[in-house]
Amino acid sequence: MRYPEEEFDDHDDDTPPYWNAGQHLPQDARTMGLTAHVPDGALLDFAGALDATKLKHRVTAWVMLAVFGMPVLFYVLRLVIAMTPG
Numbered sequence: 001m002r003y004p005e006e007e008f009d010d011h012d013d014d015t016p017p018y019w020n021a022g023q024h025l026p027q028d029a030r031t032m033g034l035t036a037h038v039p040d041g042a043l044l045d046f047a048g049a050l051d052a053t054k055l056k057h058r059v060t061a062w063v064m065l066a067v068f069g070m071p072v073l074f075y076v077l078r079l080v081i082a083m084t085p086g
Helices: 027-031 039-048 055-083
Strands: none
Touching: none
């Protein structure tokens, strides 16, 4: 059984394929010089690739929010405790 050539080669222009790293970076991040090869750019690229229609992606986004939000929450709590008389 032979498949048509178009089925295998539907990407004939010079742009990189969609699965390459760096395809989901916002234009502002690219303007600042971020790429998917630096930690901040890789994180932005990963977060930009998440799809809100998929349950695993939503769970991943919430976990990322908790991981990056907890240090801020703990710092604010420490400031509040330090400023209260007691």
